[in-house]
Amino acid sequence: MTLSVAGSRLVDSAGTPVRLRGVGLGGWLNMENFITGYPANESAMRAAVREVLGEDRAELFFDRLLTSFFGPDDxxxxxxxxxxCVRIPVNYHHLESDDRPFEIIEHGFRHLDRVIGLLAGYGIYxxxxxxxxxxxQNQHWHSDNPTHIAAFWQHRHFQDRAVHLWEVMADRYRDNPWVAGYNPINEPGDSSGRVVGPFYDRLVKAVRAVDPKHVLFLDGNTYSTDFSIFREVYENTVFVCHDYALAGFAHGGPYPGHTRGEWVDRAQLERSFERRTAFQRETGTPIWVGEFGPVYTGVPEVDQQxxxxxxxxxxxxxxxxAGWSLWTYKDVGLQGLVSAGEPYMxxxxxxxxxxxRLGADRWGSTMExxxxxxxxxxxxxxxxxxxWDPYPWGARYQIDDLIRHVLIAQALLPEYAELLRGCSDEDLIALADSFALARCVRRxxxxxxxxxxxxAENPRGEDSHAEDPHGQNPRGDA
Known part of the structure; x- marks a missing residue:
């Protein structure tokens, strides 16, 4: 069932078109502040928790969280x-340590391998x-960045490590037909625009030397919006756009209606989609929207919009x-299909x-x-x-990033970690298990x-693999 690119479509090994439609598994192997409720960036959060719990008990908590977050029921x-299809975001820290660069952490693959296998059992790529x-690789928390500087593009050392990581991963999954492919860099933010293109040339060549079969899913620069950086259309490649709707942000206005001075309705959504997929349509390559999805507010009339x-x-x-991957599957209530339950909440x-109240998370912030x-x-x-018009989105955003999403967020870190002080091992396990599907609230x-x-397109689930091969209730309801 290995997928490949055939013109503007993905096809399986029998030549049958496959349109990948699914979700992103955000907040799991790459934790994000708005998804699991902590402030600032993942590495800083983990360090604060270790300070309170100690190394061994912090590992107990985090490993149990990774186990509970996605299992057979999910x-x-x-x-x-x-x-x-499920897009699985990964933080490099699971696979390599900054104090031992180029040394692969074999143990770090255990959860990724587990979930790829679980999904394959249900016919999900x-x-x-x-x-x-x-x-x-970009300026924000979701690349585990504690600052506003994307240092990846400034240091050859970081780029060398990324190439090495992908050579290892490509070798590991080269014969796995249920891995649809590799998305090597999420939302690159090369402010110069001069490094990312040549780096993609180098990375593609390195991965293809190890695994010539799997599809590459390549994001454009400036958070997957700018495809002018590609100097050639690589073979067996999907160029990935992200398509968040302005009216769907936390600060979004009514729909249809005005958001920050721009009228947003269905026609505007389609114009935005056409603009963001112009490169794909001009080159005749498959269209895949790697991320999109509105933020929900808890206000019924707004959420209906x-x-x-x-x-x-x-x-x-x-x-x-177009294929797509909705952001995101599970969180603490902002966007997820399901959200964590008790006792975590x-x-x-x-x-x-x-x-x-402080607007310490960019995603979910109204900017007010x-x-x-x-x-x-x-x-x-x-x-x-x-x-002054700093990259990527100007002065107002830059000031908010520095003050609210870095300074205030980092000041909140000890407060988050202190909420774990005094927890027994049983308490930590129960908190982690709040993310198990059985305890989650479903949207x-x-x-x-x-x-x-x-x-609607596949009432028997032929293409979508919607039928549960294990004979369970396909919606997983109790």
């Missing part, structure tokens, strides 16, 4: 929805996504035969509310939190440096929307 649920690279955004996007993707619920306090700084910068309208879209 695979069954996704299969029942009609999903045929995996796309392996290196979401955090040595030195950080968010579901409408998602429904319209899915219909647009269908009309262009009781212990960390007030802290998550405080993070929201702490606005009164920050207004003098914004006025100062606008007055003194009116032409039923979202589950129904996805199943309606996916199963």
């Amino acid at each position: 695979a069954a649920l996704l299969a029942g929805l009609g999903i045929n 995996s796309v392996i996504d290196l979401h955090a690279l040595p030195g950080a 968010r579901y409408r955004i998602l429904r319209d996007q899915l219909e647009i993707f269908d009309s262009y035969e 009781s212990r960390f619920g007030d802290f998550i509310v405080k993070k929201g 939190e702490s606005a009164t306090e920050l207004a003098p700084l914004h006025r100062l910068m606008e007055t003194e440096f009116p032409s 039923e309208p979202l589950l129904d929307l996805l199943a309606g879209n996916l199963l």
Whole structure:
């Protein structure tokens, strides 16, 4: 069933077209602050937790969390929805240590191997996504970046390590037909625009030398929006766009309606999609939207508008035969199909509310939190440096990044870790198990929307592998 590119489509080994449609497994092997409720970046969070719990008990907690976060019941649920692909973000820290570069941590593959196998058992493909690279390939928390500098593009050492990691991974999965392919760099942010293209040339050559068969899924520069950096159309390659709708952000306005001065309706969504997929359509390569999806607010009338955004996007993707990967599967209530239950939410619920009040997470922030306090700084910068327009999204975003999403977020780290102080081993296991599907809360309208879209085309689940091969309830309901 190994996939390959045939013109504008992916096909299996029998030549049958396969449109990959599924979810991203965000917050798992690459933890993110808004997904599991901590502040700042993953490495800083883990260090703060180790300070409180000690090395061994921190490892107990995190390993149990990784085990509980995705298991057989999760695979069954996704299969029942009609999903045929899961994009799996990975942090390089699982596979290599900064103090021992180029030495592969074999033990670090255990959860990735486990979940690829679970998904394969349900006929679901995996796309392996290196979401955090040595030195950080973009400016934000989701590359495990504690600063606002993407040092990956400034140091050949980091690039060498990334190539080596992908040579190892390509060798490991080269004969696995249920690995759809490799997504080597999530959302690169090369501010110069001069390094990323040549680096892709080098990386593609290195991976192809080890594994010439698997599909490469390559993100454009500037967070998968700029494809001008590609100097050639590589063989057996999908060029991946991300397509978040402006009205679906936390600060998004009504839909249809105005968001930050721009009218957003279905026609605007389609224009945005066409702009973001122009390179793919011009080159005749497959279209795959590697990330998209609205943020939910808990306000029923607003969330109904968010579901409408998602429904319209899915219909647009269908009309262009585009594959997609919805962000994200599981979290603490912002975007997930399902969200963590008890006792985690009781212990960390007030802290998550405080993070929201301070706007300490970019994803989920309305940009209005702490606005009164920050207004003098914004006025100062606008007055003194009116032409300052830093990469990637300008002065307002840069100031918020530095003050709220770095400074305030890092100040919150000890407070998060202290909430674990005094926990017994049994308490830590119970907290981690709050992310097990049996304890999660399901976002039923979202589950129904996805199943309606996916199963409508394949009522018996032939292409989507929606039928549970183990004979369980395909939706995984109790």
